[in-house]
Amino acid sequence: MRNKIFLGLIIFYILNFIFYISEANAQTMTNDNYILQMGNLNSIAGKPTGGNYQLSFTSGESGQNLFSGPNYKVKAGFQYIHPLNTFSFTISNTSIDFGLISPTTPVTRTNNLTVTNESAYGYAVTVSQNHNLRVNSSGQEIPATTCDSGTCTTTTSDAWTSSLVYGFGYRCDNVSGTDCAGGFSDSTFYKQFAASPSAVTVMSSPNVGKNRQTQITYKVNVAVTQAAGLYTNIINYIATPSF
Amino acid sequence: MQISNIKLKKPQRGDKLWDSPFTRELKFGTRKIMAQIKLWCRISLSEAVKALNVLLKPGERLEQMRLFFKATGPRASLATCGKLASLLLPRGRDYRLAKLKGISNMQISNFKYIWKRRWVFHLKSNRKSAFRLYGFSKEFAADFLLATRNQSLLYKQRLASVLNKCGYTTAQKQTGLRASLATCGKLASLLLPRERDYRLAKLKGISNMQISNTQKEDKYIHTRINKLICLFAYLLIFAFAAPQARAQDISFGIYPPISQIEAKAPADIKSPIFIENPGDFPIELNISYKAFIPAQSEDGKVEFLDNFESLPDPLITKKVFIIDGVNQITSLTLSPKQKKNLIMEIILPAKQPKGDYYFSVIFSSAAQSADASNISLQTGAISMNILLTVGPKGKTNGVLENFSAPLFVDSGPVAFNVAVKNTGNHFIQPEGEIIIKNMFGQAVGKVPLLQVNILSDSTRRIPDTLQLTTDEVQYEKIKRVVEKNTFPVAIWPEKFLLGPYTATLTLSLSDDGPVFKKSAGFFAFPVSLILAILIVVSITIFVILRVRQKIE
Numbered sequence: 001m002r003n004k005i006f007l008g009l010i011i012f013y014i015l016n017f018i019f020y021i022s023e024a025n026a027q028t029m030t031n032d033n034y035i036l037q038m039g040n041l042n043s044i045a046g047k048p049t050g051g052n053y054q055l056s057f058t059s060g061e062s063g064q065n066l067f068s069g070p071n072y073k074v075k076a077g078f079q080y081i082h083p084l085n086t087f088s089f090t091i092s093n094t095s096i097d098f099g100l101i102s103p104t105t106p107v108t109r110t111n112n113l114t115v116t117n118e119s120a121y122g123y124a125v126t127v128s129q130n131h132n133l134r135v136n137s138s139g140q141e142i143p144a145t146t147c148d149s150g151t152c153t154t155t156t157s158d159a160w161t162s163s164l165v166y167g168f169g170y171r172c173d174n175v176s177g178t179d180c181a182g183g184f185s186d187s188t189f190y191k192q193f194a195a196s197p198s199a200v201t202v203m204s205s206p207n208v209g210k211n212r213q214t215q216i217t218y219k220v221n222v223a224v225t226q227a228a229g230l231y232t233n234i235i236n237y238i239a240t241p242s243f
Numbered sequence: 244m245q246i247s248n249i250k251l252k253k254p255q256r257g258d259k260l261w262d263s264p265f266t267r268e269l270k271f272g273t274r275k276i277m278a279q280i281k282l283w284c285r286i287s288l289s290e291a292v293k294a295l296n297v298l299l300k301p302g303e304r305l306e307q308m309r310l311f312f313k314a315t316g317p318r319a320s321l322a323t324c325g326k327l328a329s330l331l332l333p334r335g336r337d338y339r340l341a342k343l344k345g346i347s348n349m350q351i352s353n354f355k356y357i358w359k360r361r362w363v364f365h366l367k368s369n370r371k372s373a374f375r376l377y378g379f380s381k382e383f384a385a386d387f388l389l390a391t392r393n394q395s396l397l398y399k400q401r402l403a404s405v406l407n408k409c410g411y412t413t414a415q416k417q418t419g420l421r422a423s424l425a426t427c428g429k430l431a432s433l434l435l436p437r438e439r440d441y442r443l444a445k446l447k448g449i450s451n452m453q454i455s456n457t458q459k460e461d462k463y464i465h466t467r468i469n470k471l472i473c474l475f476a477y478l479l480i481f482a483f484a485a486p487q488a489r490a491q492d493i494s495f496g497i498y499p500p501i502s503q504i505e506a507k508a509p510a511d512i513k514s515p516i517f518i519e520n521p522g523d524f525p526i527e528l529n530i531s532y533k534a535f536i537p538a539q540s541e542d543g544k545v546e547f548l549d550n551f552e553s554l555p556d557p558l559i560t561k562k563v564f565i566i567d568g569v570n571q572i573t574s575l576t577l578s579p580k581q582k583k584n585l586i587m588e589i590i591l592p593a594k595q596p597k598g599d600y601y602f603s604v605i606f607s608s609a610a611q612s613a614d615a616s617n618i619s620l621q622t623g624a625i626s627m628n629i630l631l632t633v634g635p636k637g638k639t640n641g642v643l644e645n646f647s648a649p650l651f652v653d654s655g656p657v658a659f660n661v662a663v664k665n666t667g668n669h670f671i672q673p674e675g676e677i678i679i680k681n682m683f684g685q686a687v688g689k690v691p692l693l694q695v696n697i698l699s700d701s702t703r704r705i706p707d708t709l710q711l712t713t714d715e716v717q718y719e720k721i722k723r724v725v726e727k728n729t730f731p732v733a734i735w736p737e738k739f740l741l742g743p744y745t746a747t748l749t750l751s752l753s754d755d756g757p758v759f760k761k762s763a764g765f766f767a768f769p770v771s772l773i774l775a776i777l778i779v780v781s782i783t784i785f786v787i788l789r790v791r792q793k794i795e
Contacts (some may be wrong), residue, residue: 086496
């Protein structure tokens, strides 16, 4: 009898424990109200509409605002996003110095891209280069890498580990968030830079986010036949909020 | 530039230098003329030299030249006088001022003639370099070249650079306002030798007070130049001593990330832009525009176009201006931590073609110069999107392309696919929600949808408002589902689900409709939970039985 009671108690506690956890996450009814942000640069503005809407007005130097004039009206910012923070973009180290590049000895350098898009639902950072690494005086170039298999492109990544495969390429690693473009799950995978005006997405998110950070690794490797000289190019990053 | 009392005659073909009034005067004796030159500023140094060359025998020229320079002074005061005269007077030539200084009408007439001749000559001979000079006006460039005609190109460039940085406003350069004493003082201080020939200023009728002011201005300019030199030297030292300084960050922020504009032509639209540099380095930003279309990912990302041909008016960006204060700008410099309020002005004429215009205003940094190394330089750009509808708007049309839910779920959160195609000719912001009912017909969940923009003739998948959160704890509840889907979905975050559910979407494309209503069913059974319970119970029973066996 005592054992039966003991067994029953154990089962009761286990079930209670399981359902207790479930209850903690159960049935969260979403709030009926929208939070809309309206206002005006110089004064309070905006008009409340409907019984289910909560309007928060803004005045200040910048804001999520409604402006109007003869024959026009402007909605500045997303009406459904409350934070008024700027859409910001940071590039650490804007000068990637490869130093002396020795043939068949790959050189890698890194910098970080950081995006805060609390005021925009989604964003994308695209990258392009003005041309391959080039000696401007002679026109000699270090070509874009085609990776070990010879198949990587501006949109397709592949492994690049061989020191006998030459070229210039990049890879992306998540530092904060998971915003790197696809194709870099393996740490040896690289892609080519797209030539302007074409550009490819290197970092993006469909959501709002704060301090989303990625690390870009630049890799260059040259053959013994590569002409000596100072090779340079310009990499362009453009951060664009979603609409 | 000189002012002579002898009426100048326009040179004719066949005229000889002997007929020049200056040459005739020189016939009276070189020394006397030189004295006159020195005292009265009658003719220019170059003309005097030319006349001497004609008058004297080759063997005597060198000696006479030496004497001439000795008599007139090493600073060629006559030439300097001319330079100052040309620089002192404004573009319209304030000849009233000249009259006040006792200059006769004939002198003024000669002045006009000589000035015009020289200006035309210098523009012809130095057209390219005249226009290259740091954005100076034609008149200013001509005057500048005239004043520095005997100097090397390097000297001219340096001087122009100094002028550019030392107090010459853009307005002064562009309008040719050169009449101020301060300007004269600056030029005098730059053009004249160190000793400052203020006697010359007195000859020109400038008062002692004016000279005093000029001296002060000189001192101020010299202080500024010295500061510039010190700064330059410091930068040089810094550059050589700390090469790591090249590796600098760029950082900028912009608000709003989007401007949605509805207008009817004609209109003068003004919309604010706030831009900041939160970084520790100054940045120079260029402003440009790019048209865009929705990306194929259907999630609101943009795809830039190479041109504006797809817009109703390909020249729309010619009607867009970025205003800083009262000035239209195409570039700007932001100091570290600087914040700036700008105005975007769009001027639509009455005949502006109707339709939607989608373009981005892009603020892009310039690349640093490459050092002597193998370098990949980086530039950054940040953009804001403009959705401009030039109306009146047409009827709102669209199609609910997809509303679906998974047929079976083990547990929540549940993802709903909502895709709407805008078939109208202007962008829309649909408003809607999904109501979830259980097997008893009770509403157990509500998923409000984001009022996203759907551009004309494009499809967009619509997420829910919960995904706007930046709260990590809140986001953690839906993170798994968000990251599992490669496109936006609306998420019902409920975790424990049991039985059949019906989700009903109600979506209105605009305040005036059309309204779509569609239902989708799904069945939920917590298989994994039940399995987990069964496993735990089985293990528990097994343990208990084993314990009982041992006890017995």
